[in-house]
Ligand SMILES: Nc1ncnc2c1ncn2[C@@H]1O[C@H](COP(=O)(O)OP(=O)(O)OP(=O)(O)O)[C@@H](O)[C@H]1O
């Protein structure tokens with residue numbers, strides 16, 4: 001049991017370091033087990049150092065910096081335990097445009113070996129995804145789907161007939 | 166004591182109904198005391214009906230719909246207990262462009278009688294505010310202020326020398 | 331293996347029969363607040379994760395049935411089907427396509443009583459059959475396949491022990 | 502009354518003397534993730550709300566002093582001054598401008614010992630003087646003046662009793 005956990009820890013930590021370094025364009029991060037002797041008695045910490053900064057407790061990071069660390073952790077787990085399907089719902093809400101775009105590019109790359117659905121309100125993400133679906137309420141309270149929606153109409157809240165265009 | 170609480174409740178509830186109706190362009194919302202006889206023994210609930218929908222428990226609302234209800238509650242308290250200064254930090258993160266713009270327009274109107282600082286990553290908000298300040302790291306780990314920043318440079322992560330331009 | 335189509339009938343705000351075709355690769359879903367984007371994620375979880383605690387943001391299961399909105403009649407049943415392309419035979423059914431369907435129906439006269447049925451390619455099945463099939467594909471409602479709205483903030487906020495438990499589940 | 506200028510010296514990521522002039526009305530603050538936007542809000546709370554539980558996202562107070570970043574020396578003190586325009590005499594000091602300053606300095610040799618000083622228009626004061634002055638302006642770190650990053654999600658998630666307590670505080 002302990003051996004199993006340590007193997008998972010090593011596998012995910014290695015990937016986490018690499019993914020965070022790439023997502024943050026040069027930062028360093030790692031997972032730390034509180035008690036390596038008997039891991040089940042301790043917790044799991046995350047340490048991260050955004051590029052150009054001193055190492056920080058993750059609580060001291062900014063909202064967007066925390067969002068990027070979380071995404072790196074999620075991608076690391078997904079790489080360690082590959083699955084055919086992933087759904088991400090507004091994971092870019094704290095990210096500035098540059099970071100949101102980096103996450104979208106990584107999703108795009110990972111989508112060569114798995115299917116990704118990503119719900120987003122951000123233009124940088126919508127621009128990166130090759131396929132786009134719009135959801136609208138054609139009548140009050142009734143959801144409808146618009147295939148391959150044209151995102152330039154998004155800002156002006158797609159009116160039912162316009163979105164269909 | 167009870168009379169004091171009921172007076173505050175009535176005052177805020179009235180404003181909350183009006184503000185939510187305006188922010189959501191036609192929705193209805195209200196505050197409900199669990200126990201009007203002895204309010205200190207119960208809690209305070211919020212009921213909201215976005216335009217074109219049935220009344221819902223607030224847990225069943227979408228992320229953005231909840232964000233709008235929260236903003237209406239905050240604005241109602243601020244109107245009931247006016248103060249000279251307010252700071253809002255990324256309150257528009259769950260909102261689509263239309264809702265983010267409505268919130269920014271309300272901030273703009275309220276800023277005639279109080280000072281508002283709003284931290285935001287969203288273009289619709291930055292376009293609405295008459296004054297804009299940029300924060301950047303001119304050297305690694307060192308924050309700097311850029312007065313009246315030109316937001317068209319925002320997407321391409323202002324490089325230290327560019328931001329100073 | 332990939333998800334080829336989602337069909338929703340009276341599931342939450344999808345108050346009619348809606349077919350959503352999907353391709354492999356990367357698809358973005360967008361739309362105004364409250365339009366029904368996260369409800370699509372809930373529809374998938376409804377089929378894949380009947381026992382999952384993440385469930386579907388609803389209080390009770392009957393809350394998932396289309397409530398009629400402001401102007402229509404509330405429905406008394408809802409159904410979601412997920413059609414997977416299985417040409418790589420990841421799911422051991424020997425079929426090129428596998429459709430998982432879940433159907434709940436309110437018991438007439440009892441507002442919160444309902445029956446719940448599961449189908450694999452139209453054949454009536456049990457919940458256990460779903461679990462068994464999905465375990466071959468590493469598709470689980472409790473895994474890191476689904477990052478629901480707001481989860482991104484929880485990963486940092488959770489305590490160190492809770493975070494270690496993520497590794498325990500994977501081991 | 503409005504906030505006319507913020508001066509930060511070695512406060513968090515503002516590792517030099519930074520002056521931020523402000524006008525009445527509506528000002529937006531923007532910039533990349535981690536650039537220091539929320540640290541400005543923390544600087545204001547540092548002065549206005551010494552006792553406030555909302556505090557400044559830091560563990561201990563000394564965490565607020567500029568840590569040097571990757572290449573500079575860590576500072577041993579930090580200072581924040583808020584200059585208010587008081588031409589409407591909301592603050593009962595009889596002065597047209599009121600500057601509130603808070604200054605903390607690490608005790609040499611003790612990493613977590615520090616001294617904390619308060620000034621009103623350069624005159625040394627006590628924490629109680631700040632509280633007294635600010636209560637005239639309804640400016641409080643615990644009030645709904647400050648909606649910190651993430652607070653917007655908490656209002657709906659909080660329990661009904663906790664939400665009622667907001668009204669108790671106002672009453
Ligand atoms: N049983 C039901 N019947 C009808 N409508 C429902 C039902 N349950 C939920 N809804 C509707 O679904 C809407 C929420 O949809 P959803 O959470 O998918 O929005 P969203 O597109 O994700 O929005 P956001 O961008 O704000 O996250 C609610 O406004 C509610 O009206």
Ligand SMILES: Nc1ncnc2c1ncn2[C@@H]1O[C@H](COP(=O)(O)OP(=O)(O)OP(=O)(O)O)[C@@H](O)[C@H]1O
Nearest residue numbers: 062063064513514534535536537538539540567568
């Ligand atoms: N004592 C300190 N000394 C130096 N830097 C510090 C100190 N405390 C915090 N920081 C830095 O401040 C940064 C966080 O800044 P802040 O939270 O203001 O970012 P932000 O602009 O609000 O970003 P976001 O858009 O992601 O919310 C951290 O990355 C950290 O490096």
Ligand SMILES: [Mg+2]
Nearest residue numbers: 227228368479
């Ligand atoms: Mg949603």
Ligand SMILES: [Mg+2]
Nearest residue numbers: 062063539650
């Ligand atoms: Mg911030």
